[in-house]
Amino acid sequence: MAGSGAFVELLEEDVYKYYFDGEWRKSASGKSVSIINPTTRKPQYKVQACTQEEVNKIMETSKVAQKAWAKTPLWKRAELLHRAAVLLKEHKNPIAECLVKEIAKPAKDAVTEVVRSGDLVSYCAEEGVRILGEGKFLVSDSFPGNDRNKLCLTSKIPLGIVLAIPPFNYPVNLAVSKIAPALIAGNSVVLKPPTQGAVAALHMVHCFHLAGFPKGLISCVTGKGSEIGDFLTMHPGVNCISFTGGDTGIAISKKAGMVPLQMELGGKDACIILEDADIDLAAANVVKGGFSYSGQRCTAVKVVLVMESVADALVEKVKAKVAKMTVGPPEENCDITPVVTESSANYIEGLVMDAKQKGATFCQEYKREGNLIWPLLLDHVRPDMRLAWEEPFGPVLPVIRITTVEEGIHHCNASNFGLQGCIFTRDINKAMMISDAMETGTVQINSAPARGPDHFPFQGLRDSGIGSQGITNSISMMTKVKSTVINLPTPSYTMG
Numbered sequence: 001m002a003g004s005g006a007f008v009e010l011l012e013e014d015v016y017k018y019y020f021d022g023e024w025r026k027s028a029s030g031k032s033v034s035i036i037n038p039t040t041r042k043p044q045y046k047v048q049a050c051t052q053e054e055v056n057k058i059m060e061t062s063k064v065a066q067k068a069w070a071k072t073p074l075w076k077r078a079e080l081l082h083r084a085a086v087l088l089k090e091h092k093n094p095i096a097e098c099l100v101k102e103i104a105k106p107a108k109d110a111v112t113e114v115v116r117s118g119d120l121v122s123y124c125a126e127e128g129v130r131i132l133g134e135g136k137f138l139v140s141d142s143f144p145g146n147d148r149n150k151l152c153l154t155s156k157i158p159l160g161i162v163l164a165i166p167p168f169n170y171p172v173n174l175a176v177s178k179i180a181p182a183l184i185a186g187n188s189v190v191l192k193p194p195t196q197g198a199v200a201a202l203h204m205v206h207c208f209h210l211a212g213f214p215k216g217l218i219s220c221v222t223g224k225g226s227e228i229g230d231f232l233t234m235h236p237g238v239n240c241i242s243f244t245g246g247d248t249g250i251a252i253s254k255k256a257g258m259v260p261l262q263m264e265l266g267g268k269d270a271c272i273i274l275e276d277a278d279i280d281l282a283a284a285n286v287v288k289g290g291f292s293y294s295g296q297r298c299t300a301v302k303v304v305l306v307m308e309s310v311a312d313a314l315v316e317k318v319k320a321k322v323a324k325m326t327v328g329p330p331e332e333n334c335d336i337t338p339v340v341t342e343s344s345a346n347y348i349e350g351l352v353m354d355a356k357q358k359g360a361t362f363c364q365e366y367k368r369e370g371n372l373i374w375p376l377l378l379d380h381v382r383p384d385m386r387l388a389w390e391e392p393f394g395p396v397l398p399v400i401r402i403t404t405v406e407e408g409i410h411h412c413n414a415s416n417f418g419l420q421g422c423i424f425t426r427d428i429n430k431a432m433m434i435s436d437a438m439e440t441g442t443v444q445i446n447s448a449p450a451r452g453p454d455h456f457p458f459q460g461l462r463d464s465g466i467g468s469q470g471i472t473n474s475i476s477m478m479t480k481v482k483s484t485v486i487n488l489p490t491p492s493y494t495m496g
């Protein structure tokens with residue numbers, strides 16, 4: 001159970017502690033932040049509201065710990081990560097319980113998130129050993145005018161302190177996707193978890209603690225992003241920021257200093273369906289892509305662009321599937337569960353009402369109880385409706401009927417987002433042409449958008465982000481190249 005057994009030291013009275021210098025501590029602020037259960041809409045947990053002084057101390061300690069960690073052999077770093085991965089999987093149930101209570105993730109999916117996170121940590125350890133174990137050897141005589149008298153050795157070195165800020169929808173998986181690459185590359189980590197999801201993240205951090213990582217190497221600061229966020233992201237001790245979330249990331253990129261940024265932000269992933277598509281396959285993916293975790297995924301299908309000639313058939317099939325979806329509490333593994341906050345539900349409702357006023361066709365009746373919104377497919381959505389462009393981050397999916405492929409590509413590229421997109425067609429040549437024309441970080445052919453498997457590159461264009469994630473890319477991003485050049489007194493040619 002959360003906050004008990006192996007996790008008992010995380011909790012004092014009813015407030016979860018923050019993690020610093022290898023210990024669980026109470027904040028000197030004496031204040032806490034309440035986490036509201038999206039299902040009951042009542043306070044579920046409390047976490048410490050950390051102070052700026054505590055952040056300063058964390059940064060100092062983190063810097064010292066990083067210097068020692070960078071001298072720890074790579075295989076030993078990997079060994080500790082493997083140990084943390086085992087512990088994460090061993091404690092999947094209490095961590096998943098927090099995800100159910102804090103972010104209303106269906107119980108089965110919550111367990112999957114933790115297991116996936118363990119796998120990500122192990123894979124990262126293995127990948128890190130391979131890619132960080134290799135450098136480059138360059139010789140000078142390949143550049144015009146040079147003899148072979150300079151030998152350049154390059155290797156990848158750590159950046160220092162990586163600030164990791166994940167969003168509410170994957171507070172464990174999108175935290176470890178930053179923590180593990182940072183650690184294997186020799187960095188220290190300061191984690192600021194999302195408020196909704198903070199307790200799951202603290203339990204995850206405890207697995208790293210139990211694995212035996214050195215004191216100070218990993219810290220976890222809790223508190224509202226709106227209060228402590230700017231102080232963290234603008235802190236001079238930070239050497240890299242890895243952020244996943246919404247528009248906050250755009251603001252951070254304007255305020256952060258001259259440090260590498262990895263930003264994974266919002267998306268409005270389009271699903272283009274052509275006349276020759278397998279409509280059963282497309283419908284199944286529209287439902288899975290649009291409604292899993294109630295649409296609260298950056299990679300959710302957020303607009304369907306279907307050719308008019310097959311639109312009726314698609315809409316009928318999707319409607320039939322939506323009718324079978326279960327709606328209710330995450331504990332009962334319902335397909336659709338309450339969205340994360342009341343303000344999120346209000347925002348979604350605003351988009352629905354705008355579409356209603358402008359004449360969209362409701363394939364189901366709009367229904368809401370508290371934060372729980374029933375799945376809704378809106379047909380005949382037009383570009384003048386907000387739903388055509390904004391991301392609801394909820395179980396509401398607009399369908400725009402198109403008469404040419406170009407119309408679909410144009411709509412996709414006119415978005416301020418450019419995360420992923422997908423195409424359904426039986427013609428691979430057409431699929432490749434459309435994929436080339438779509439201005440998104442990834443295009444999926446005949447499947448819904450997805451970040452995973454976690455070693456695949458994951459990136460967005462325009463407001464969807466900066467840089468690329470995925471295990472290999474994250475490890476590289478959290479390092480920089482260091483060169484050592486040996487200058488020989490006379491040119492030397494091997495076997496010459």
Ligand SMILES: NC(=O)C1=CN([C@@H]2O[C@H](COP(=O)(O)OP(=O)(O)OC[C@H]3O[C@@H](n4cnc5c(N)ncnc54)[C@H](OP(=O)(O)O)[C@@H]3O)[C@@H](O)[C@H]2O)C=CC1
Pocket residue numbers: 165166167168169192193194195196223224225226228229230233244245246247248249252264265266267297298391393419460464
């Ligand atoms: N591209 C991607 O991979 C993903 C993108 N998203 C996008 O994120 C949004 C929803 O996630 P959500 O968690 O609400 O996103 P937010 O951007 O609101 O929050 C993300 C994180 O930033 C923190 N934060 C808030 N204010 C600041 C600040 N000023 N400085 C630093 N950190 C801050 C939050 O903490 P706190 O909770 O305390 O406010 C949270 O940990 C959607 O728009 C979605 O598209 C979500 C998941 C993945």
Ligand SMILES: O=C(O)[C@H](O)COP(=O)(O)O
Pocket residue numbers: 169170174296297298299300449450451452
């Ligand atoms: O934040 C998100 O929504 C995730 O990055 C999406 O991950 P998934 O495609 O694996 O669900």
